[in-house]
Amino acid sequence: MSLIVQKYGGTSVGDVDRIRNVAKRVIATVKKGHEVVVVVSAMAGETNRLVALANQASKDPSPREYDQIVSTGEQVTIGLLALCLQDLGQASASFQGHQVKILTDSAHSKARIQKIDAELISKSLKEGKVVVVAGFQGMDVDGNVTTLGRGGSDTTAVALAAALKADLCEIYTDVDGVYTTDPRICPDARKLNKISYDEMLEMASQGAKVLQIRSVEFAAKYHVNLVVRSSFNDNEGTFVVKEDKCMEEVVVSGVSIDENEAKVSVRKLPDQPGIAAKIFGPVADSGVNVDMIVQNLSEDGYTDITFTCPQGDLNQARKIIESIHKETNYARLDADSDIAKVSVIGVGMRSHSGVAAKVFKTLSSKGINIEMISTSEIRISVVVRKDKGKDAVRALHEAFELHKL
Numbered sequence: 001m002s003l004i005v006q007k008y009g010g011t012s013v014g015d016v017d018r019i020r021n022v023a024k025r026v027i028a029t030v031k032k033g034h035e036v037v038v039v040v041s042a043m044a045g046e047t048n049r050l051v052a053l054a055n056q057a058s059k060d061p062s063p064r065e066y067d068q069i070v071s072t073g074e075q076v077t078i079g080l081l082a083l084c085l086q087d088l089g090q091a092s093a094s095f096q097g098h099q100v101k102i103l104t105d106s107a108h109s110k111a112r113i114q115k116i117d118a119e120l121i122s123k124s125l126k127e128g129k130v131v132v133v134a135g136f137q138g139m140d141v142d143g144n145v146t147t148l149g150r151g152g153s154d155t156t157a158v159a160l161a162a163a164l165k166a167d168l169c170e171i172y173t174d175v176d177g178v179y180t181t182d183p184r185i186c187p188d189a190r191k192l193n194k195i196s197y198d199e200m201l202e203m204a205s206q207g208a209k210v211l212q213i214r215s216v217e218f219a220a221k222y223h224v225n226l227v228v229r230s231s232f233n234d235n236e237g238t239f240v241v242k243e244d245k246c247m248e249e250v251v252v253s254g255v256s257i258d259e260n261e262a263k264v265s266v267r268k269l270p271d272q273p274g275i276a277a278k279i280f281g282p283v284a285d286s287g288v289n290v291d292m293i294v295q296n297l298s299e300d301g302y303t304d305i306t307f308t309c310p311q312g313d314l315n316q317a318r319k320i321i322e323s324i325h326k327e328t329n330y331a332r333l334d335a336d337s338d339i340a341k342v343s344v345i346g347v348g349m350r351s352h353s354g355v356a357a358k359v360f361k362t363l364s365s366k367g368i369n370i371e372m373i374s375t376s377e378i379r380i381s382v383v384v385r386k387d388k389g390k391d392a393v394r395a396l397h398e399a400f401e402l403h404k405l
Contacts, residue, residue, distance in 0.1 A: 002167040003125070004029060007039040007135065007157035011174040012231035013077050014044040016084075022172075022231060023084035026130055030090065035125045037164065039135045039157040040081055042073025047150075063108030067137075067147045070109075071097070074134035074153070082132050093124045094132040097145070102138035102156065104146045111138060111146035112214070113155065116163040133160065151212030158215040162222035169219070169226050170237075171211060176230035177238035178203070178210050180402035181255040185390050188403040192253065193236070196243040196347050199253050202379045206343035207258025216240065243347055251355060252346035252400040257393050259340045259386060261291070262314040263372070265306040266321060268331035271298040278328050279305060279321065286320050288313040292341075292374040292383065302331075306372065308383065311337050339371065340389030343381040344396055356380050362399040368392050 006026065013019045022038075029036050042050075050070045054061045061069075078094035085092040101117035124131045135153025138146050148155050154171060161169035177191040178200065195203075197220035204213045210228055219226045219240060229237030247253075269275050276295065283290060288309050296304040309317050318335055321328075349355050359380050363370060368391060372383035384392050397403065 001033055001035055003035045003037070003164060005037045005039065005157050005161040005164065005166045005169045007153055007169070007171050008041065008231055009153065009171075009173045010041045010044040010046070012172050013040050013081070016080060018231075019077070019080050020084045020088075023081060023088055023090070025172075025231065026085065027088055027090050030130060037121060037125070037131045037133060037160060037166070038081065039133050039153055039160060040074060040077045041135050041153040043077055046073040046076070064144055067108045067145050071134075071137040071145050071147050074136055078132045078134045085130055085132070090130055091128055092130040092132055094134075095120065096134045097137035097156070098139040098143070100133055102159070104138035104140055104148070106140040106142070106144065106146065108144075109147055110149040111140070113138060113148070113159045113218075116159060118160075118163045121160070121164065148214070149212075151209075151215075154212040154215035155218060158218040158224050158226065161224045161226075162218055167225065169224050171215075171226065171228045172231035173210065173228065174230065174232065175210065175228075176233060176235040177228050178208075178240075178254075180253065180405055181393055181397050182208075182257065185257070185393050186397045186403075189397065190403060190405045192238050192405065194239040194241050194247075195253060196247055197240060198243060198378055199247075199345055199347055200240045202343070202345045202376065203254055203256050206256040206345065206379065206381060207260070207341065208254070208256045211240075248348050248351050250346060250405065251348035251352045252344050252402065253348075253405070254345050255393050255396045255400070255402065256343045256345065257340055257389050258343075259389055260311050261308050261339055261341045261383070262311045262317075262335065262337040263306060263308050263339050263383065264314070264317050264321070265304060265334040265336075266328070266330045267304050267334065268302045269305060270329055271301055271303040275303075275328065276305065278324060280307075282320050282324055283317055286316055288317045288320065292372050292381065294372050308339070308341065308372065338386045339383050340386045340392075341381055341383050342389055342392045342396065343379055344400070345379045347378050349378050349380075358399060359396065362395050363392055366391060366395045368395070
């Protein structure tokens with residue numbers, strides 16, 4: 001008998017009828033001889049509703065109380081799914097994060113899982129029950145409810161699969177796998193049969209919303225067998241696996257876009273040792289997630305530093321930099337949220353040259369100006385104007401012939 005962890009996102013459990021369909025899918029898995037642990041998100045739109053309530057109650061909700069509020073969405077879903085399972089004749093038990101002792105740090109709204117006590121889940125499985133666990137939440141050492149950030153149910157599922165040494169972790173969503181790019185942008189985007197952990201991690205971090213970044217990190221670290229599938233059909237899905245030799249033959253596997261980026265430019269900084277540390281130390285301490293960084297060549301003893309961050313962190317980044325104006329003595333601070341980050345990703349880049357040149361030539365031929373460039377071993381990212389972002393994706397998808405994969 002194998003153990004399977006299944007995770008269902010908000011659209012998959014959007015109403016009671018959909019929850020009942022999830023229950024039928026779970027029961028079908030049990031009838032094939034598997035033990036099943038199910039992780040669910042809040043019903044579609046529910047977390048947004050709870051966030052709005054918190055913001056109505058307070059202009060600046062305390063992180064602790066914020067987590068108390070937004071974590072309740074999953075509590076409703078686990079109870080409803082357990083009831084549907086029982087109504088269909090399948091023994092089940094639902095648990096919140098603190099009940100199965102998902103221990104996290106105390107970083108409210110973006111907590112990280114530190115340890116999971118699987119004893120209660122194992123006991124329930126031995127009793128023949130399907131175990132239904134609330135995603136997105138845990139508790140810190142003081143017993144406070146914590147949440148893992150948007151998409152955190154993915155991380156809950158993969159972490160549970162690792163802790164339980166599950167044979168497979170299935171992430172069910174409203175798409176039937178990982179595509180070469182967003183099909184809404186490129187109708188000829190192709191579904192990938194498999195993708196490496198590293199490629200998936202890059203795609204998730206560069207704007208692809210199929211999996212949360214930390215869930216992929218967990219899967220790679222603990223070698224969790226992971227598959228992304230649709231809860232609305234029986235298609236095979238995309239397996240996220242350890243890199244193999246045949247993957248290196250494909251130079252580029254996908255193109256992603258992130259339209260939730262902002263750019264901050266600190267103009268005419270004194271070009272002296274330690275100036276970058278004076279900027280990025282306080283920015284990091286404030287929790288702002290800096291992505292791309294460019295520093296111009298010194299001119300007349302001055303330099304410019306430009307970096308990108310999530311749009312949600314833009315105001316915080318501006319406040320921090322404005323607060324250190326006297327220490328850094330910069331001339332001007334510019335902020336720009338009208339940008340998009342487009343990334344070309346593939347493990348084949350490690351063994352193939354000319355990818356960057358092809359990216360730049362392709363965008364140039366379409367009249368798309370590149371404002372910033374960032375690279376890793378298997379990724380090339382560029383910042384362009386937001387209104388050119390989708391055009392860039394389509395051009396690169398065609399240039400690398402991803403529709404033929």
